[in-house]
Amino acid sequence: MKFDMDYIAHNNELTEFNPYVKLFLTIxxxxxxxxxxxxxxxxxxxxxxxxxxxAIAKISFRSYFKFLTIPMAFLVITCIFLLFFFGKGEVIYxxxxxxxxxxxxxxxxxxxxxxxxxGCLPILGFLALTTxxxxxxxxxxxxxxxxxxxxxxxxxxxxIFIFLNEIDTMxxxxxxxxxxxxxxxxxxxxxxxxxxxxxxxxDKSETLQHSLDSxxxxxxxxxxxxxx
Amino acid sequence: xxxxKNIKYAYNSEYQALKGVSLKIERxxxxxxxxxxxxxxxxxxxxxxxIYEPDEGQVFIDGEELKYDKKSLLKFRQKVGxxxxxxxxxxxxxxxxEDVAFGPLNLGLSMEEVxxxxxxxxxxxxxxGFEKKAPHHLSGGQKKRVAIAGIxxxxxxxxxxxxxxxxxxxxxxxxxxxxxxxxxxxxxxIVISTHEVDLVPNYAERVFVLVDGLLIxxxxxxxxxxxxxxxxxxxxxxxxxxxxxxxLEKEGYDMNGDYPLTIxxxxxxxxxxxxxx
Numbered sequence: 001m002k003f004d005m006d007y008i009a010h011n012n013e014l015t016e017f018n019p020y021v022k023l024f025l026t027i028x029x030x031x032x033x034x035x036x037x038x039x040x041x042x043x044x045x046x047x048x049x050x051x052x053x054x055a056i057a058k059i060s061f062r063s064y065f066k067f068l069t070i071p072m073a074f075l076v077i078t079c080i081f082l083l084f085f086f087g088k089g090e091v092i093y094x095x096x097x098x099x100x101x102x103x104x105x106x107x108x109x110x111x112x113x114x115x116x117x118x119g120c121l122p123i124l125g126f127l128a129l130t131t132x133x134x135x136x137x138x139x140x141x142x143x144x145x146x147x148x149x150x151x152x153x154x155x156x157x158x159x160i161f162i163f164l165n166e167i168d169t170m171x172x173x174x175x176x177x178x179x180x181x182x183x184x185x186x187x188x189x190x191x192x193x194x195x196x197x198x199x200x201x202x203d204k205s206e207t208l209q210h211s212l213d214s215x216x217x218x219x220x221x222x223x224x225x226x227x228x
Numbered sequence: 229x230x231x232x233k234n235i236k237y238a239y240n241s242e243y244q245a246l247k248g249v250s251l252k253i254e255r256x257x258x259x260x261x262x263x264x265x266x267x268x269x270x271x272x273x274x275x276x277x278x279i280y281e282p283d284e285g286q287v288f289i290d291g292e293e294l295k296y297d298k299k300s301l302l303k304f305r306q307k308v309g310x311x312x313x314x315x316x317x318x319x320x321x322x323x324x325x326e327d328v329a330f331g332p333l334n335l336g337l338s339m340e341e342v343x344x345x346x347x348x349x350x351x352x353x354x355x356x357g358f359e360k361k362a363p364h365h366l367s368g369g370q371k372k373r374v375a376i377a378g379i380x381x382x383x384x385x386x387x388x389x390x391x392x393x394x395x396x397x398x399x400x401x402x403x404x405x406x407x408x409x410x411x412x413x414x415x416x417x418i419v420i421s422t423h424e425v426d427l428v429p430n431y432a433e434r435v436f437v438l439v440d441g442l443l444i445x446x447x448x449x450x451x452x453x454x455x456x457x458x459x460x461x462x463x464x465x466x467x468x469x470x471x472x473x474x475x476l477e478k479e480g481y482d483m484n485g486d487y488p489l490t491i492x493x494x495x496x497x498x499x500x501x502x503x504x505x
Contacts, residue, residue: 006362006364006365007365010361010362010365132322132323132362133322134321134322134323134326134362137322154320154321154322155320157322158319158320158321158322158364161364162316204317207312207314207317208317208318208320210274210279210312210317211310211312211317211318212320212330213279213305214277214279214305214309214310214312215305215309215330215331215334215378215379215382216302216305216306216331216334216335216382217330217334218302218334221330222329222330222333222334223333224325224326224329224330224333224339224342224346225339225343226325226343226359226360227343227347
């Protein structure tokens with residue numbers, strides 16, 4: 001099955017757990033991990049939070065692994081750049097290509113950045129994988145985060161699913177007509193996809209505006225408090 | 229109840245979507261608007277609660293002319309609810325209950341009243357128990373029901389549905405027509421645009437036919453489906469049962485110009501023919 005973070009957030013052992021506690025825990029742990037900048041602590045928090053996610057929230061290992069892989073790709077690329085192209089100081093390794101070297105400084109940066117991010121990922125995952133977005137937004141609202149930001153987040157969140165669906169469908173349609181058969185056609189197909197998506201988004205946003213207006217939208221999304 | 233007088237609307241100078249449409253719908257009626265794709269059905273619907281302002285012509289609700297200032301619009305949009313063709317265009321909130329509550333909250337009702345309405349509306353469409361679900365985890369038919377609940381919770385007098393059966397499976401279509409008939413029995417005036425001619429005689433008391441921005445015919449389903457020239461202009465067909473009886477007539481069975489439109493009517497007619505022979 002496709003990785004569906006939202007579905008997981010709605011269906012795990014910690015879904016009903018107090019979202020305020022989760023939100024505060026996440027923020028505090030993030031700050032502590034970033035501030036301490038300690039390699040052992042990073043590893044420690046990675047292990048602890050992974051256990052919480054896998055054993056307590058009972059999220060499947062495969063889903064959790066997929067959650068980690070996407071940011072991990074960015075992380076690895078970033079750290080490779082840090083390693084080879086940044087920092088001054090004592091040279092500890094010479095690649096021999098175009099004078100690119102690894103210095104003491106850059107090595108330190110790369111390792112610490114990698115570990116810090118590695119520690120933070122499961123902390124974020126703890127919040128993102130166990131809490132439905134509606135609950136997070138509800139928390140933020142009661143914490144007096146500006147309304148406009150919450151409204152934008154809410155509308156974006158809703159639209160993302162429609163957007164991804166649309167891309168998925170179009171890509172399948174292009175694939176069935178061999179749109180990604182060679183490099184050249186892939187470029188062309190991707191270009192067509194992007195421009196069509198843009199036009200369709202405009203169209204959809206207009207329809208959404210009409211449907212919101214039809215129900216008396218005043219430019220501000222009202223807040224519903226369900227019965228306890 | 230709901231009256232449209234000579235409405236004209238152009239999207240741009242080359243494309244005149246509505247070329248002077250007039251129609252009148254009485255309280256408690258259930259009417260169908262037939263027309264092919266691009267005939268202007270959706271454009272007409274968006275005029276019924278003031279989303280579009282016509283270039284010419286007026287809209288009247290309860291004899292009162294529709295004005296386009298904020299206050300009157302809110303009043304009219306409470307009275308005339310539109311259910312959009314694609315529920316994804318309408319449902320935006322992260323949970324079902326929040327979406328249904330959106331309309332009533334905009335009307336400025338108390339939270340308690342809104343909670344009651346949300347509960348009632350979801351129960352009415354058979355979606356109780358889905359309050360906390362995320363809309364994108366629902367099936368197409370369920371989303372449609374939530375979209376209808378969102379309008380019902382505003383307690384409209386008229387409910388306008390743009391192609392409500394599009395994208396539903398056969399059982400979903402049957403359930404939906406049943407729901408709409410029940411709502412109509414409870415006193416809500418219902419306007420439906422469609423090109424599913426088989427279903428029209430089952431619920432519609434009156435039918436309007438829209439072709440290229442002009443209303444070319446109006447009458448009971450019997451009257452409309454007896455005029456092949458109108459159906460042809462509108463790219464429509466007669467219901468499949470009617471087609472059967474028209475074929476039978478060519479085989480020499482005399483129908484006296486009375487062709488059944490629904491299964492029930494067809495059954496009676498068949499028995500009548502069988503008994504005669």
